[in-house]
Amino acid sequence: MSRKEVLEAIEEQGSFDLVVIGGGITGAGVLRRAAREGLKALLLEQMDFSWGTSSRSGKLVHGGLRYIKQGQLALTYHAVRERERLLGAYRRLVFPLKFAIPLEKGKPFRRLLYRVGLTLYDLFAGRKYSSFQSVEELHGEFPFIKRGLAGAYTFYDAETDDARLTFQVILEARALGALALNYARVVEILRDGRGRVRGVVFKDLQGGKTHQVGTEVVVSATGAWTDALDPSVPMRRLKGSHLVLPASRLAFPFACALIHHRDGRPLYALPWEGATLVGTTDIDFQGSLDREPSISPREVEYLFEALTHWFPGAEVGPEDVISTFSGVRGVMDTGKKDPSRETRDYILKERGGLVSVTGGKLTTFDYVAKRIMGKVSRLLGSRRVKEKARPLPWEGGSREDLEEFLCRFHTLVGEGNLEAAELEMLVRLGSVVHLHDLLLRRSRVGLLRRDGGLPLLEALKEPLKRGLGWDEKRWEEEVALYRETLKNYRIGEGNG
Ligand SMILES: Cc1cc2nc3c(=O)[nH]c(=O)nc-3n(C[C@H](O)[C@H](O)[C@H](O)COP(=O)(O)OP(=O)(O)OC[C@H]3O[C@@H](n4cnc5c(N)ncnc54)[C@H](O)[C@@H]3O)c2cc1C
Structure with a gap:
């Protein structure tokens, strides 16, 4: 369907079982699950699909080794399981990615932590991915890496193109009969006298016309924008930026998980689409969400400090950078001093038929969508369509x-x-x-x-x-x- 045809179909249908606000990976996942359950579902995105954080992530489909250190075992477990599932489901979109963790000499405690973390990681995946690489092998793979290392632990995660994954899931939902419209901003959630959701008003940012559709359940999957529609969600906005460097200047045969020597924060550098991606920073964001975020001079300096520390032989600098990209995520605000210590788990709230979700990870989108659909089903109650879950399009070939x-x-x-x-x-x-x-x-x-x-x-x-x-x-x-x-x-x- 072209965009014009989608808009016509929305007008014709007039009301929906479920309206999803936000066309990032979370909204896409909810739409697909709703369509699969036979619900009449509509997704509205104010900009382009994946325009928010879902085109600006670190591209990793991963468990998140560092969350083990923070004691977030359940988050890591579900993320590792989802990684395995996505690797099987999207063979042209999600690829295995080998990682090396270079080990510095004389840090036995850190080494022990990695060993424990990787053992759990393997246990969660149900297969052994991790091993040890000698310093000679490491130097062979990364000739420009610093000297005096004690070797590396290696393991596997996965990588993707986040924007393409998001659009793929939207296309699958469409193939199951759902409607999804980009450049359609929800400007109001309509409620009855008892505060229950009755519909939404959205503006078509292309035609300029305002439209109204009826619904009793709305899922707000608006990420960093969530508190604009539901101020009761306790949110903190964090910005992260990446550098894209040419492989001709910094070639990575596989990824490296690094620690920033100044503050001990984890970073990564990985091969992506023929280039090398380096990230990420993690800082509080106070700017306007109406404008695209972008990298600040302090972030550039921070990332290059780490690159120079770990890869002195590469001699790369800001003049080598092809591009940069920055994303803002909404996380639960628990007042932690260090932004990186705030949990990356999702937050789910429901009030009067409005289900708000924020946080979470690209990797766990379908796991979160399943939880959201549990709430949606309870809200729909007897009106819930009892239709047996329809096969996903790929099961139909x-x-x-x-x-x-x-x-x-x-x-x-x-x-x-x-x-x-x-x-x-x-x-x-x-x-x-x-x-x-x-x-x-x-x-x-x-x-x-x-x-x-x-x-x-x-x-x-x-x-x-x-x-x-x-x-x-x-x-x-x-x-x-x-x-x-x-x-x-x-x-x-x-x-x-
Ligand atoms: C720097 C960074 C790196 C990351 N790296 C990884 C990683 O490597 N792996 C991983 O698994 N996760 C990663 N994440 C997390 C992951 O990117 C996010 O969890 C995920 O993209 C969030 O998706 P979302 O759909 O919830 O939000 P978004 O993608 O931000 O989507 C929300 C959408 O809602 C739309 N919207 C807002 N208000 C309205 C409205 N009124 N009407 C219509 N639409 C509206 C916005 O335009 C936006 O497109 C990273 C996050 C950041 C910030």
């Missing part, structure tokens, strides 16, 4: 088609192989509304090329104009908007 569909954006745009007719169709069916949707999320050209893909624009122009019905004026506005947006993904040019 079309999951691969959806994965393939999303891969085409990368092959066509990412590799500059611009087959006009196919691109025309892709942008229309791929819910592309703005040029930056195509270049920053459907494909990752804006992150992976230093020039942001600007030289490709001439070739993209005609298929995009035809596919999306743009005239020359709109095309020029889109190019200007893309150039402006790109600044938030470059050092020293964004909001900071």
Whole structure:
């Protein structure tokens, strides 16, 4: 369905069993589960699908070794189990990723902690992934790593493209009959005299029209925005930023889990889409959520301090950076001094038919969606559709088609192989509304090329104009908007 057709279907249906606000991975997961249970479900996203935190994560599908150290065993257990499940379900989207933990000499306690953590990690996964690598082997893999190490522990997690995973789950929900609309901001939740949800009002940010739909259950999966719709959720906003470096300057055969020598915080560097990703920072965020977050000079300095400490032989600096990206997450505010000590577990609240969820991880989206649907079912009570859970699309044989569909954006745009007719169709069916949707999320050209893909624009122009019905004026506005947006993904040019 094109965006126009989705909007028409919403108007025609008028009311829904469930409305999901937020088109990040959490909202996508809830929508898919709802559709699977036979509910009439609608998802509304104020910007592009995955535009929030779900296109700006560390790309890891992981248990989170560090949460074991913090005693969050249940969170790690569920995340490891989900990692294993996602690896099996999405063979073209979620890939195994080997990690090395370089060990410094003379730190026996830290080494013991890693050993215990990795043993638990293996137990949770139900198979042994961890082992020991000698210092000679480590130097062979990472010639630029610092000297005087005692070897490394190695283990496996997984990585993905978070934006593509989110859109994939939305496409699966659509294949099961759910509706999902991007650039549709919910501006009001309607309630009756007893405070119970009766519907939502949303603004179509493209057409400018305001629409109203009926529903008795709303799931707000609005991440860092959650307290705007439900101020009773105790939230703290944390920003994390990443650097994207060219593999030609810093090649990583596999990932490294590191400790920042200054404050003991965990960091990682990993190979991703042919580049090297380094992150993340973790600091309180006080800025406006209406603007795209971006890396600050302090964060750049912090990440390079760690890179220089661990990989002195690489001699990389800010001038080597291809791009950067920053995301803001909402976590439960327990007043901890160190932001990294706040739990990454999800928070779930319900009041009068409004279920609010925030926190959590990309990795555990389906686990959280299942918990949310438990609450939704209780709220729907006797009105609950008793239909037996329908098979997910891939069980019917079309999951691969959806994965393939999303891969085409990368092959066509990412590799500059611009087959006009196919691109025309892709942008229309791929819910592309703005040029930056195509270049920053459907494909990752804006992150992976230093020039942001600007030289490709001439070739993209005609298929995009035809596919999306743009005239020359709109095309020029889109190019200007893309150039402006790109600044938030470059050092020293964004909001900071
Ligand atoms: C720096 C960083 C690194 C991370 N790395 C990892 C990692 O490696 N692995 C991992 O598992 N997890 C990671 N996480 C966590 C993970 O990214 C988040 O848990 C996840 O993306 C949150 O998804 P979400 O759908 O809840 O929120 P979001 O993706 O932020 O989605 C919320 C959406 O709601 C929309 N919205 C808000 N208000 C409205 C409204 N009124 N109407 C309509 N739409 C609205 C927003 O536009 C937004 O798109 C990381 C997080 C950060 C910040």
